[in-house]
Amino acid sequence: MSLAHRLRIHEEASGCSVYLYSLFVGAGCESRLLVGFTSRALFVAAPGGNDSAVWGPAGGPDNFSLGNSYAITSSGGLGISASMPGTDNMALETQSCSPFSWCGNFAPGDRVLFTGDNPDTLRLTFGSSISGVGFQMQQNVLSPLFLGTLSAFESANNLLGFFAENGMSNANNDNSAISLGVLDTTGANIAYVTIGDSDNQDRGFGINQLSLKTTAAVPQPASVVLLLTGIAALWVRQRWAS
Numbered sequence: 001m002s003l004a005h006r007l008r009i010h011e012e013a014s015g016c017s018v019y020l021y022s023l024f025v026g027a028g029c030e031s032r033l034l035v036g037f038t039s040r041a042l043f044v045a046a047p048g049g050n051d052s053a054v055w056g057p058a059g060g061p062d063n064f065s066l067g068n069s070y071a072i073t074s075s076g077g078l079g080i081s082a083s084m085p086g087t088d089n090m091a092l093e094t095q096s097c098s099p100f101s102w103c104g105n106f107a108p109g110d111r112v113l114f115t116g117d118n119p120d121t122l123r124l125t126f127g128s129s130i131s132g133v134g135f136q137m138q139q140n141v142l143s144p145l146f147l148g149t150l151s152a153f154e155s156a157n158n159l160l161g162f163f164a165e166n167g168m169s170n171a172n173n174d175n176s177a178i179s180l181g182v183l184d185t186t187g188a189n190i191a192y193v194t195i196g197d198s199d200n201q202d203r204g205f206g207i208n209q210l211s212l213k214t215t216a217a218v219p220q221p222a223s224v225v226l227l228l229t230g231i232a233a234l235w236v237r238q239r240w241a242s
Contacts, residue, residue, distance in 0.1 A: 134181025
């Protein structure tokens with residue numbers, strides 16, 4: 001038997017959101033408390049060991065023939081494998097809006113992993129389980145609205161949580177791409193995540209560098225109220241800082 005509950009805290013002015021996804025699984029009611037983020041700053045400020053990973057060396061050459069898998073190593077030594085099903089061909093590009101580069105709304109110079117023009121989801125598998133991952137995302141077509149999705153799984157392939165966020169896709173070159181992130185507050189239980197675009201799936205999407213949480217975020221709380229208190233504090237601090 002399983003029971004899931006999802007709560008969203010949203011700040012209209014800044015466009016930042018925090019989600020709470022609680023999951024209780026099995027006869028023993030083992031609990032998982034996941035938080036979804038739509039602000040990279042809030043994700044990085046949350047408890048847990050910080051790490052990061054860039055898609056290829058900064059300033060390195062673009063590569064339009066990665067095939068259906070590509071592996072990188074984080075700053076802290078964590079192996080990360082990006083993969084697509086079948087014969088899909090991914091590409092590595094740089095946000096710059098110069099000829100033959102990614103011209104979108106990531107920050108100038110961001111390295112972008114592009115899924116190619118296909119309807120499939122992108123899977124990121126981690127060398128060891130982590131507690132959280134965050135990134136920015138853009139659809140590969142200039143459109144008023146798209147829906148980015150992020151699902152987190154444990155090593156036994158059980159879904160830990162699912163989060164989605166509406167985004168705008170444009171060529172402003174201004175770091176306005178939406179952020180998606182997930183944090184498991186009960187420990188390093190995330191073995192892999194899948195990322196998708198549920199609206200215009202025939203054009204693919206790109207993601208930029210990864211922000212990672214490699215250790216348990218906080219000790220398992222005695223109640224959901226304690227978790228909400230900590231998340232609300234981060235949310236208020238970000239609001240007043242902006």
